[in-house]
Amino acid sequence: MAWETSRENEAALELLEIRPGDRVLEIGFGHGRSITAAAKLTRGGLVAGVDASPSMLDMARRRNQALVDRGLVDLRQGDSLHLPFEDESFEVAFSVHPVYFWTAPISHMQEVRRVLKDGGRFVLGFRPESEQARRDFPASVYTFRPAEQIHQMLLSAGFRSVRIVDREDAAREVRFALATKGRGGAAGLASKL
């Protein structure tokens, strides 16, 4: 999975424009490779992650053990519907692919917004609804949505300056929603498009 999704994860990290010292949250880190990459970008800031799967937590912890031991990475098992963090804990948050599994996406998005600081940035990577997506993955597990619906859901969750962007370097029709909490805008985020 890490190899299959590496290009969209790299694109998401680039779009986030992580700065040294930023506190970063990844929702649904899976294999944990992007946790390692984000830790390099924050250069001493905290990278936290939440994943629903105990086996993914084990894998990601093993991959990042040295960073966990140094207190630079904090990985937990949990559901993004109830994030185990205080309000306004992070400058940036990202999530690549878990949105298909959210039965009430706006509630998850509101929860991400809650833990972001004012002006905090959120990048959501996803494959929009398409015939190919439906052929590739079982509808009993994956719910694909049109990009416009993801856009509207982020606005309903209270995010501002929501934009959907494409990246040529991302694979398999993957698109990205860039959203900002409160003051500021997504314009800065889009400077690398």
Ligand SMILES: C[S@@+](CC[C@H](N)C(=O)[O-])C[C@H]1O[C@@H](n2cnc3c(N)ncnc32)[C@H](O)[C@@H]1O
């Ligand atoms: C398709 S994998 C993507 C992993 C990684 N982000 C990537 O791009 O390769 C989706 C991950 O999201 C996690 N996940 C799904 N629903 C979740 C939820 N509600 N809260 C936290 N993690 C969730 C799954 O356990 C899985 O590890």
